[in-house]
Amino acid sequence: MTKILMVCLGNICRSPLAEGILKSKLPSNSFLVDSAGTANYHVDSPPDKRSIITARSHGLEISHLRGRQFNSDDFEVFDLIYTMDNSNYQNVIRQARKEEDKLKVKLILNEVYPGKDLDVPDPYYSGDQGFENVYQMLNEACEIISNKLTS
Ligand code: 4NP
Numbered sequence: 001m002t003k004i005l006m007v008c009l010g011n012i013c014r015s016p017l018a019e020g021i022l023k024s025k026l027p028s029n030s031f032l033v034d035s036a037g038t039a040n041y042h043v044d045s046p047p048d049k050r051s052i053i054t055a056r057s058h059g060l061e062i063s064h065l066r067g068r069q070f071n072s073d074d075f076e077v078f079d080l081i082y083t084m085d086n087s088n089y090q091n092v093i094r095q096a097r098k099e100e101d102k103l104k105v106k107l108i109l110n111e112v113y114p115g116k117d118l119d120v121p122d123p124y125y126s127g128d129q130g131f132e133n134v135y136q137m138l139n140e141a142c143e144i145i146s147n148k149l150t151s
Contacts (some may be wrong), residue, residue, distance in 0.1 A: 002149060003032045003076055006083040006108070008093055009069040010036030013123050013131070015084060016047040018108065019136045020055050020062040025146035035065070036074065038091040042067035050125070052132040058139075075101040081110040082145070085119035109137065111144045 006018035015035035023033045045067045046052070055062045055112050072095045081104050083089040089107050096102045109118040123130035149150070 001030060001032055002080070003034070003078045004080045004082065004145075004149075005070075006033070006035040006082050006084070006119075007070050008035075008039060009037055009039050009088060009122065010042045010046075010124065011035055011039075011069070012045055012048045013040045013051050014120050014134055014138070016062050016065045017051050017055055017131075017135060018082065018084070018142065019059040019065065021058075021135070021138050022029040022142040022145060024060055025142055026149065031149070035079075036068050036070040038070050038088050040069045043069055050123070050128055050131045054128070054135050057132075059133060070095070072097055072101075075104065079104060081105045082141075084108060085122070086117060087119075108141045108145075111141045111148075112137070119144050 006015040008015040019033050019035040047062050047065055050141050052063045054085060070092060075097060081092060083092055083105060093102055107117055109120060120134055123134050
C-alpha cells in the first residue's frame with residue numbers, strides 16, 4: 001500500500017480537493033490518500049462549501065471528509081507528502097524528525113513545473129472562480145502523480 005498525504009493550511013479548501021482528485025485516479029486497493037492542514041482552525045470540519053461544489057461539478061464527492069491537523073506521526077505513516085504552497089512546505093519540513101522524513105515532502109506544483117516552486121493559491125478569500133482554478137491546477141498535478149505511481 002502506497003500512502004499519500006495532501007497538506008494545506010486549513011484542510012478545508014485545497015487539500016480535500018487534492019485528496020478527492022488523486023483518489024479518483026488511483027486504485028483504492030493499493031493506494032491510500034488522505035489530507036491534513038498545518039493549522040488546527042478547522043479540525044473536524046467538512047470541506048468549504050465551495051470546494052464541495054467544485055468537486056461535485058467534476059463528479060467527485062468530498063463532503064464526507066473532515067479536517068485534521070498534520071502532526072509529525074504522519075511521517076511514520078505516509079510515503080509521500082504533497083504540500084500546496086511554500087508556507088505549508090516549510091511548516092511540514094520543520095516538523096521532520098530525521099533527514100529521511102524531509103525526502104517525502106514535495107511541493108505539488110513541482111510535478112507540473114519542476115523546480116519552479118510555485119504555490120497553489122489559497123482560494124479561501126477568493127470567489128468561486130478561485131476554486132475552479134485550484135481544481136484545474138490540482139487535476140493536472142494529480143494526473144502526473146497518478147501516472148508516475150502506476151507506471
Ligand atoms: P486551505 O484554505 O488551506 O486551502 O484549506 C484555508 C482555509 C481556511 C483558512 C485559511 C486557508 N483560515 O484561515 O481559516
